[in-house]
Amino acid sequence: MQAAAEAFIAELKHWRDVRGKSQSKLAREVGYTPSYVSKVEGGQLPASEEFAAQADDVLLAGGALRRAFRDIEKHGRPVAPHPGPASEDTHATSLIVEHEDTTLSYDGSTYRATQRRRLYNDSPDPVTRYLIRISVDRYPGDPERSNQHYRENPLTWEEIGLSASIDGEPLNWRVKHDRDAFKELWLLFGQSPLYPGESVWLEYSYTVGDTKWGSWFQRAVRLPTQRMSVRLDFPTELDPVVWGTETSMTAEAMPLRTAIRRTEEDGRRVYSWSTEDLPLHARYRLEWKFRARPDTEETRQDMMTEATASERMRAVGVVQEGDPILVKTARPFALPDEAEDARRVIAELISACERASGVHVFGKGMGMAAPQIGIDRAAAIVRAPDGESITLFNPRIVEESPESDEQYEGCLSFFDVRGKVPRPLAISVEHQDIDGTERITIFEHGLARLVAHEVDHLHGVLYRTRMREGINPIPVAEYRGTGSNWRY
Secondary structure (H helix, E strand, O other), X not given: OXXXXXXXXXXXXXXXXXXXXXXXXXXXXXXXXXXXXXXXXXXXOOOOHHHHHHHHXXXXXXXXXXXXXXXXXXXXXXXXXXOOOOOOOOOOOOEEEEEEEEEEEEOOOEEEEEEEEEEEEOOOOXXXXXXXXXXXXXXXXOHHHHHHHHHHOOOOHHHHOOEEEEOOEEOEEEEEEEOOOEEEEEEEOXXXXXXOOOXXXXXXXXXXXXXXXOOEEEEEOXXXXXXXXXXXXXXXXXXXXXXXXXXXXXXXXXXXXXXXEEEEEOOEEEEEEEEEEEOOOOEEEEEEEEOOOOOOHHHHHHOOOOOOHHHHHHHOOOOXXXXXXXXXXXXXXXXXXXXXXXXXXXXXXXXHHHHHHXXXXXXXXXXXEHHHHOOOEOEEEEEOOOOOEEEEEEEEEEEEOOOEEEEEEOOHHHOOEEEEEEEEOEEEEEEEOOOOOEEEEEEEHHHHHHHHHHHXXXXXXXXXXXXXXXXXXXXXXXXXXXXXXXXX
């Protein structure tokens, strides 16, 4: 219990430091006395659950304080030691990110990003500079479209309005790369290097208009990182909704491991999220949608109260039958050379699946192929009914079982009907990992059906062409299997 209580106190102090709030200011904002906060941090008084929850909201800790309080109740874990100076023979890296905290605010037309990083020098030498990258992508997952957009509308230094400081002292910088869609530069510590065993707060801010910033924020873990937090600050009147995913080095994806918290005050809706002990090369992606902004075809369709099943899928970004991209073979990836493009496509597919899952219950599992979201690349994801997620790059079926069955399928690209499709009960699929490794995986029964459906999409085949001659799809209103799994 004592270790967990100390961990909570350390967490509380840490978040006060991150948000720049004194004990008295925090006390005022949570409705407690400064004496109470002082005694909690001094270990003289145990924190109440109500205080922990209110402090978590006020400090926008993304649930970190709530989790630390639950650890007390469960006789939780000990305080993680501060990373002291490493011995000279163990310097795999020179910097550790003790905490990365990002705030992204939006005023209806412009995004302002502020990133703060608590850096710890784990090397025997002073650190004199730090590399940052400002990157935008209006159409993630579609590199050709994004490249064209930024050739015509390049990101400029004037609009960015970059500012940077270290422990409050302004920094100069030196440009390393200046491209249409990203800027890369060294922040120079000048006469105040970061010495071995020391920590410092590095902060930088920049501005980008929404014509160049897509509705997403992503962070890739490139340095050992102990903690990450993100705060998204939007006008309440836009009725924003936020969700997120985590993608690993292998491009496998899953929902965020910790919940996104939401608060509202003074006409602003703020979403906060945090996580700890981040694996290297993981990618964390938050996305959002402004439901009260009926200025795009997607939003107008989404607001239709009597939309058909296909219209709902069109509204969440699924390409519909009749588009030429659905009947052509998708362009394969050259892996691992195009690994970065592959990850971006998978992130777009995950996002599209989340949107589709918000308007329909997929009792049999579901899948999505890149052409279905307008991307001509050979990638697909499949989600089994039990939640298992499968990522496929450049897949093709190399063997089929002689046994088959015939069951109803639906396709998100013409979702108003269901068709009875014969499929083999087992298939062997040759595909690649993101590092280029070639694999052959055997899928059976319902999973074989889901995978075969998506592999067909990547070869320009819709399930209508697989149906027996003389058999036609039936209207979804006549179908009785919605929400239930196939039977074997």
